[in-house]
Amino acid sequence: MIVVQNVSKHYGKFLANDDISLAVQSGELAVLLGPNGAGKSTLIKSVCGLLRFRGSITIGGADNRSLEAKRLLGYVPEMPVLYPMLTVREHLEFIAKAYRLQTWEPIAEELLRRFELSDKTNKLGKELSKGMQQKVSVCCALLPQPKAVILDEPLVGLDPHGIREIKAVIAGLKNSGCALLISTHMIESMEENWDVTYIMKDGKVAALYRRGDLPAGQTLEDIYFSITESGKKA
Template sequence: MIDVRNMTKKYGKLTANDNLSLAVGGGELAVLLGPNGAGKSTLIKSVCGLLRFEGSITIGGYENHSTEAKRLLGYIPEFPVLYPMLTVYEHLEFIARAYRLEAWEDRAEDLLRRFELDDKKTKLGKELSKGMQQKVSVCCALLPCPRAVVFDEPLVGLDPHGIRELKILMSKLREEGCALLVSTHIIESMEDNWDVTYIMMKGKIVRVCRREELHEGQSLEDVYFDITEGHAPEEYPHE
């Protein structure tokens, strides 16, 4: 569903992403890990069509800048950006109109209830805390029922209830066949549901690890620190 092939992104002489390839299929949760400056955010923004790059990125077989791809993709950025003079409910109505959704109201109400925003529907974007803005961002991204969702540090700023509900929703989306790509520093938050992990360092994917490859008693955190703080990694051969 999300297919990145030989993608390179440069900022002048700096190569932020160096010939990256990864794939996330339907019903698969892929985790993107790496230290600060590894190139994760650049990759995420490129997948979502926010940056120019060399190579190929497709969503459901469509070029990622196309209208067809954008209809399939949901994006939850690390730093939510809301319209300051729109209310919480008007944000959802704006998304519904932009995507030409029909009978969207019940789904909107369910999302608002899940994230304890049902009593905040008339609050303006500028009146919300960062945590509430993040919740609105999640609701807007999931309202059109995307078939692929990209999360960039989705748990940052959320309260315990919001974290629990988002993790439940992510599990539900995965079960329904949605492709999920999650960039995070909170490794333990992904320990339960991940299928494949891409570990990045210095603009490269240096290890691809599938859950079934872990040794007994080994955690995703163990793999991450072995790669990033252990011996010099060898680049993982891509299919």
């Protein structure tokens, strides 16, 4: 569903992504791990068509900048960006109308209920806490029922209930056949559901692990530190 081939991205002279290739199949959860500055957010933004890059990215076989790809894609940015003068419900209405969704109201109601936002539908974006904003941001991304979902640090700023719901939503999306690419620093939060993990370092994919590839007795966290901190200590 999501195919990234030989993607490189420069910011001036700085090489943020260096010849990266990865693939996420339908019903698969791919985790992007890496220290700060490894190039995870740059890669995610490139996949979402927010940055220019060299190489090729397709969503459902279509170029990621095409309208076909955009119809399949949902994106939750690292920092929630809401419109301060729109209510929670209007955010969803705007997405529904911009995407020309036909029967969106029941889906919106369900999302609002799951994230405990049903009683806040008339609250303005600027009146919400950061955690609430993150929840609305997730609702906006999921409303069009995308087939590929990209989440950049989705758990940051959420309360325990929000974290539990996001994890449940992620599991549900995976079971329904959605392709998921998630960037996170909270390694343990993905331990249950991950299928494939890409560990990034210095703009490159330093390692690729499938769930079955993990050596016995080792966790994702052990692998992460062995790769990202190799060469730091004698």
